[in-house]
Amino acid sequence: MSDCSSCTVRGRAICASLDAGELAELGRMGRRQRVKAGHTLLWEGDDAPLVANVLNGVLKLVVAASRGREQIVGIVFASDFIGRPFGKESPYCVTAMTDAEVCIYNRDSFDAFAAAHPHLQQKLLRRTLDELDRARYWMMLLGRKSAGEKVASFLLEMAERLPAEAGLPVGSRGAFELPFGRQQIADILGLTIETTCRQLTRMRADGLLDLPSRREVVIRDRQAMTLIAG
Structure with a gap:
């Protein structure tokens, strides 16, 4: 019961x-x-x-x-x-x-x-x-999105679907902890792990997001991320 x-x-x-x-x-x-x-x-x-x-x-x-x-x-x-x-x-x-x-x-x-x-x-x-x-x-x-569009779309959806991560430094809809690793993200999106990591590194370098750890994500610029997602 x-x-x-x-x-x-x-x-x-x-x-x-x-x-x-x-x-x-x-x-x-x-x-x-x-x-x-x-x-x-x-x-x-x-x-x-x-x-x-x-x-x-x-x-x-x-x-x-x-x-x-x-x-x-x-x-x-x-x-x-x-x-x-x-x-x-x-x-x-x-x-x-x-x-x-x-x-x-x-x-x-x-x-x-x-x-x-x-x-x-x-x-x-x-x-x-x-x-x-x-x-x-x-x-x-x-089927239709580029690697960058796929990663951006995925992160935006995770921000909506996953609970906000306590202690991370931004608002409730921009900071979260992924329940899976980079290889699983690559599998979900149909990408190689190298391509997935490269896209995440590029987004961090451009100031769109922070990656405090391997699984924590902080979206800094939601508008820019949305534009990338298409």
């Missing part, structure tokens, strides 16, 4: 539309599970017996490419929903990039609950449309 009343993403997850009684019913269906970095929660092409809310951490959505390579097609953060309600097979692998915690539901039980609560179905539909918009943007990011 999941204690929904103390959930840190209660106001942002799909269950935000439920009243106290509905939330208690859903809570009895769920269970919290910790997921170690590198662990795969769902496999591409396999039956997907579960759906889940992400409570904390970062996970990646991956599809297999040729010669054993993988392509990251999306990233999910706290409050995001993963899995395929009203479906059977998973279209991608869901793998933790960092240690994470999720609230898991049996897919069949969740589907039955959603069918009985139309406002939850509407929330799922809105989430699906948001994901579709994000996927279209991702296609443009990977």
